[in-house]
Amino acid sequence: MANETIYLAGPEVFLPDPDAIGDAKKRICAAHGFVGLFPLDKALDLAGLAPLEAGLRIAAANEALMRDCALIVANMTPFRGPSMDAGTAYEMAFMRALGRPVFGYTNDARLFADRTRAFVGVTKGAGGHPRGDADPDGLLIEDFAMADNLMMHGGALASGGVVEVDQVDGPDRFTALAAFERCVKEARAVLG
């Protein structure tokens, strides 16, 4: 495992020019004495592979890249729904289970519960579930004053990391890096 190397996780791999945001993140990492590794850094030869095989190749490469990183900084900004990108959630847990510090940031300052209520169209205190507010399917709206599902927020804090929160509106929410930089600074403070 390379020390001081940060796995840069987030849905920005889906941007039209992911290298631009990857490079911006790497510059911030470098300014704080880290080396940032962006998932696309692994040049893969996917030519001729069936879609399933190509996806498996990328997943394996990302897992290998994580094993080489000392910590992770994950973009938890909500992605196509009230929660963060599930693939990024996977990556937070992968690093957590390897015993490495997990840092997260989100550019949506609402609490997960409030964001979920807005998504499913339920007002706070509406009830409908033995333990709180229900969505239209009757499932509980988790309400723990956290930025997302308790596994991610809890895993980050238990690992020694933090969850940094900003509010950025519109498409810039996927590229704004102030909260990301606070994570990197905090990582430097934690790692010494």
Add this chain to the structure above:
Amino acid sequence: MANETIYLAGPEVFLPDPDAIGDAKKRICAAHGFVGLFPLDKALDLAGLAPLEAGLRIAAANEALMRDCALIVANMTPFRGPSMDAGTAYEMAFMRALGRPVFGYTNDARLFADRTRAFVGVTKGAGGHPRGDADPDGLLIEDFAMADNLMMHGGALASGGVVEVDQVDGPDRFTALAAFERCVKEARAVLG
């Protein structure tokens, strides 16, 4: 680590009566020689805790429960958006990183790409991104003939597990267990 113990992951912890589905899953596990452990099995004393503290306590308990399990069977049925519950994605990765077999099932038979296109209102082949179809924010719609984001589907297959798929409509999609039982059978075949 207890052998032959299955961590039962999924958004059904949010159902009004999670014990009912938990018990049904445990019966299926028992029929195939496994012991199923449902996240709510850890009786926690959360009285008097602030919401954040309560959430952290639950997250830590779930991580401890996972460490005691030999494998995981995760409900990947889409949850409030095109992807699975992000907390369940976290749990798949946690077990994957611990080197344990990961099994997943979903009661939505559509491919992740098709489901995402439907969610964001984009038709197949619409393009708009250098690598495929874009959502209205310009972000790529991942298209790998998988049941969800490639990290989860890829992690399950790489671990020796499978992803089982059914189509169940309406609220029953969170409780139907045919695909779950196929996972448990396959786990028995894998573990011998």
